[in-house]
Amino acid sequence: MSSEAPRTVAAGGVERLRRRVADWDVWSLPRRVRLPVLLVEATAFMLVIAFLPESVPTATDLALTLALCGGALAHTEIAVRVERARRRVHEDLHVDLTSVWTFAAAVLLPPTVAAGVAALVHSYVWWRSWRPRVPLYRQLFSTATVVLACLAAGGVVEAFGERAPIIGGPRDLLAVALALLVYTTVNSCLVAGAIAMSVPQADLGRLFGHWDDNALEIATLSLGGLTALALSINPGLVVFVLPPLLVLHRAVLVRHLEEAANTDPKTGLLNAAAWHSLAERELRRTGRVDGPCGVLVLDLDHFKAVNDAHGHVVGDMVLKAVADEVASEVRERDLAGRFGGEEFVVLLAGPDRGAGAELEAVAERIRCRIAALQVVVPTADGPLSVSGLTVSVGGAVASAVSGGDLQSLLQVADAALYAAKRAGRNTVRMGVALPTQASPRGGNGAQTVGPVPRTRAAEPPAAAR
Numbered sequence: 001m002s003s004e005a006p007r008t009v010a011a012g013g014v015e016r017l018r019r020r021v022a023d024w025d026v027w028s029l030p031r032r033v034r035l036p037v038l039l040v041e042a043t044a045f046m047l048v049i050a051f052l053p054e055s056v057p058t059a060t061d062l063a064l065t066l067a068l069c070g071g072a073l074a075h076t077e078i079a080v081r082v083e084r085a086r087r088r089v090h091e092d093l094h095v096d097l098t099s100v101w102t103f104a105a106a107v108l109l110p111p112t113v114a115a116g117v118a119a120l121v122h123s124y125v126w127w128r129s130w131r132p133r134v135p136l137y138r139q140l141f142s143t144a145t146v147v148l149a150c151l152a153a154g155g156v157v158e159a160f161g162e163r164a165p166i167i168g169g170p171r172d173l174l175a176v177a178l179a180l181l182v183y184t185t186v187n188s189c190l191v192a193g194a195i196a197m198s199v200p201q202a203d204l205g206r207l208f209g210h211w212d213d214n215a216l217e218i219a220t221l222s223l224g225g226l227t228a229l230a231l232s233i234n235p236g237l238v239v240f241v242l243p244p245l246l247v248l249h250r251a252v253l254v255r256h257l258e259e260a261a262n263t264d265p266k267t268g269l270l271n272a273a274a275w276h277s278l279a280e281r282e283l284r285r286t287g288r289v290d291g292p293c294g295v296l297v298l299d300l301d302h303f304k305a306v307n308d309a310h311g312h313v314v315g316d317m318v319l320k321a322v323a324d325e326v327a328s329e330v331r332e333r334d335l336a337g338r339f340g341g342e343e344f345v346v347l348l349a350g351p352d353r354g355a356g357a358e359l360e361a362v363a364e365r366i367r368c369r370i371a372a373l374q375v376v377v378p379t380a381d382g383p384l385s386v387s388g389l390t391v392s393v394g395g396a397v398a399s400a401v402s403g404g405d406l407q408s409l410l411q412v413a414d415a416a417l418y419a420a421k422r423a424g425r426n427t428v429r430m431g432v433a434l435p436t437q438a439s440p441r442g443g444n445g446a447q448t449v450g451p452v453p454r455t456r457a458a459e460p461p462a463a464a465r
Contacts, residue, residue: 033197037141040190044144047151048115055112064108065117067235071227072101072121075242076128079249083129086253089260095216097249098125099146100241103183103224106150107157107176108232114154115147122146145190153183176225184217216252223248264338266316267323275337279347280406282335283398293349293398294359295406297413298326298366300342301390301425310386314377318386321375329366345410356397356430363393363428371426390426392417397430 057065076083076098098121105117122143126134134142160175223245230237262274270278283293300322307315319342326344327336335347346366348359367390375386394416396409416431423429 033194036197037137037194040148040194041140041144044115044147044151048112048147051111051115051151055110057110057113061109061113063235064231065105065113067231067238068101068105068108068117069120071238071241072098072117073124075101075245076121076125078242079246080128082249082253083125086256087130087133089256095213095220095252096125096142096146097220097245097252098122099183099187099217099220100224100227100245102146102150103153103180103221104228104231106153106183107179107225107228109154111151111154114150118146118150119143141194142191145187148190149183149187152186153179156182176228180218180221180225184221188217212255219248264323267320267338269323269327269344270335270337272337272339275335275339275345275347276406278335279337282347282349283406283409293347293409294356295396295398295409295413296346296348296359296363296366297339297394297410297417298344298346298363298391299417299421300370301392301421303342306386306389310377310384314375314384314386317377318375318389321373322370322389322391325369325373326366329362329369345413356395359395359397360428360430363395363430367391367393367426367428392420392425393428394418394420395428395430 079097101121102114102118105114108114109117122139126139130139156179157175160171223241227238227241230241262270264271269275279295300319303315303318306318319338323336323338323344326346330336330346330348334349337345339345346362348362370389370391373387373389375389377384377386394413396412396416398409412431416429419431420427420429
């Protein structure tokens with residue numbers, strides 16, 4: 001064989017390796033996101049190397065490591081179906097229940113050993129439960145954030161003295177409490193930073209999770225602190241950690257399933273059934289406590305033209321963008337839902353929110369936001385911008401509607417919507433009930449009388465450029 005053959009084989013191997021590296025999903029990230037992600041991973045790796053000489057485990061450390069890894073792997077295997085179901089119904093999880101084990105490791109073990117436990121646990125859970133829904137680069141970044149959180153929490157515990165045994169005195173409890181705060185702060189801020197870089201206009205709920213997510217995170221870390229306390233007394237107590245953790249895991253799945261059942265999959269708003277149920281409850285409550293409610297019914301003008309011109313996939317993206325604009329204009333306690341097709345509905349509740357002037361002002365702001373909206377969607381020929389969207393809005397105030405029940409409110413608001421359509425679209429109309437007349441869709445007999453809108457832009461068809 002000539003000397004050229006080995007070089008040819010080597011060159012072919014290098015070329016195949018180069019192509020495989022070039023195919024990694026991480027290179028598909030925008031540069032502004034890719035660099036911080038790689039920097040976080042490199043920082044975690046370098047810190048683990050730096051702490052390595054100081055992290056010689058003792059026999060106690062090895063026993064605790066075996067107990068934590070054994071408990072985590074057993075938890076993963078028992079809850080694997082539950083975790084897969086969580087990922088199916090809730091792609092963007094802010095709370096990972098493995099922090100019970102990783103936080104306990106941060107409290108009990110030397111830094112590098114705790115980092116190793118975190119990496120092992122996260123990798124195993126990803127392999128068994130999350131793959132392929134979570135790409136490898138996201139898994140590596142998530143693991144790096146947990147490793148950094150473990151190192152930070154471990155530094156807090158070391159600043160208070162020895163790690164184990166934790167006897168539960170005031171000093172030990174303070175150390176664990178501060179370590180919990182540092183752990184969740186480091187982890188949450190790193191994840192929020194990555195989301196902020198990839199989605200520049202993300203709201204706080206998207207960055208840090210909702211209150212329920214944060215409460216669940218604190219509960220999980222608290223259980224991790226109790227796990228550390230129990231294992232520092234006797235590593236065999238790990239078996240008593242599993243039952244409450246599995247119950248918590250299933251309770252979280254039930255909550256996610258309830259959210260999925262109440263949410264419209266295309267827009268993220270409440271679906272029609274959930275909106276009706278919650279709106280009736282809110283209407284009864286605010287009638288006793290906070291005063292009147294108001295309802296807005298919104299309908300996209302000429303939405304069929306968008307579907308006909310660009311297809312239903314683009315139409316779905318437009319619906320999602322419109323839903324985001326509607327949700328951005330109302331408060332968290334207000335109820336925004338999709339009634340089907342291109343029709344949306346909003347219940348505004350609380351002091352002054354149901355007053356006619358305030359209700360009309362909110363409707364006008366929504367109308368203006370949608371009129372200015374440009375939805376950029378990717379296509380094979382490059383980005384496509386869909387603009388020229390308009391919406392007609394009808395409103396009704398509970399105090400102005402006979403009976404003030406939800407059905408009457410909807411009928412009056414619906415009649416006001418038809419009045420806005422007849423007035424030329426891209427218009428807001430407020431409705432009042434006149435019992436002797438009939439609604440366009442039937443019902444208890446309500447006619448809509450609405451003020452002429454203060455502004456009404458020209459109504460071009462939805463166009464792309």
